[in-house]
Amino acid sequence: MKTQEKDSRDIVPEPTVKRLPLYLHFLKKAKENGVLTISAPIIGQELEQDPTQVVKDLAYTGVKGRPRVGYNIYELIKGIEEFLGFNQVYDAFLVGAGNLGSALINYPEFRSFGFKIIAAFDISDDVVGTQRGDVNVLHFNVFKELASKLKVRIGILTTPAKVAQEVAEQMAKAGIRAIWNFTPVKLKLPEGVIVQNTSMYSNVAVLVMKLNNQLKKNKD
Amino acid sequence: MKTQEKDSRDIVPEPTVKRLPLYLHFLKKAKENGVLTISAPIIGQELEQDPTQVVKDLAYTGVKGRPRVGYNIYELIKGIEEFLGFNQVYDAFLVGAGNLGSALINYPEFRSFGFKIIAAFDISDDVVGTQRGDVNVLHFNVFKELASKLKVRIGILTTPAKVAQEVAEQMAKAGIRAIWNFTPVKLKLPEGVIVQNTSMYSNVAVLVMKLNNQLKKNKD
């Protein structure tokens, strides 16, 4: 990978950004159970993370904890949410309202994580014009018009792999600045368009490999 | 994280295991287009990876390339598949045939990645007894019996978060050795049960944070 350019605002380690939502989910659950303060060692124990790692991660949010007591759980939740930008909610468009796309549309929790799917797009007559919950499936040929009118910046890509590159380019042209890509295609887009890949294959590979290793180990 | 125990067979870096399926997908596409040999620099260019990283990753599979020529694409695909264990196909059970579960059941590509969903389980009368493609949705109370009879080792968990821990424990008791967990819950299971989390929240966090940083940057 090329050496990525650094920015004073961009010095948060990606592993930290990935762990923070896990803490957040756990903290919300704990809060529901009436917990008022919580310490890093407890969080670490529950989530199988090194306690100093937890402290370091939480330090990025600017929230202060107190020795012997821990963090105020309310402050901590608020702090993580603000740090990750989950307090504002971006509008998002989804393209490819098939199996996976429909599952994502019907998942309201994303709202707590910074965005909300407000419309879906497809080209198949079977799905254009239908609804998923309260989200309409529109024809992709109105994507550009609507995206610029509504200033939508986040796009979710769940089309078949074959058309992914082409569709992604259209999305970028329509003003989409960040694409959450569920297809296995490595998208090539103009500089400045953020692509976040969720590769299930990679996860599968780790799982299958670990299972193979374990079964092999148990044999001898 | 605790210092993980090392095993002579387990020294493949996880980043490598995660990259190999990406190479694999790209190579299969290239093969379809008639490519016979391919070099690491080309793969690296296409997938935005450092070429020496590609060479190192591919070296783990044992496949040999030739200077000035590259790798035989057929050997390479076969080598990666064998290395990752994708040539054999595990049977898998899915629990929670809701939005996400249904999408996964209907995704035949997993077969090329080492496993096949042969049945789904749920507790809701709305879905028990229905079909997803050629996969039946059965009641979860027959999970244990079927899992041990068919010696199923892989379970996919797509239930609501609230019941995830409980369901996962049942799965482990039924002989499941590896759980692919899509819920945001950190599962606590007996030693030896492999858990692979696919946390969409983590991906969302990275995306939203990058977008925020970029929009902020462009403002000044």
Added chain:
DNA sequence: AATAAATAAAGAAAAAAATCTTTATATTAA
């Protein structure tokens, strides 16, 4: 046949991340 060029392979260095250690501080309990 000799030479040049591309690239795999191996090793070294650098960067990033995780873990360990120390210190300071706030709280509880004696």
Added chain:
DNA sequence: TTAATATAAAGATTTTTTTCTTTATTTATT
């Protein structure tokens, strides 16, 4: 009030991962 203790915070060390450098090999070219 004092001492003990838990823990946040900061710093150092280690480990892991990536990137850079060198070497050797193979093929194409002259």
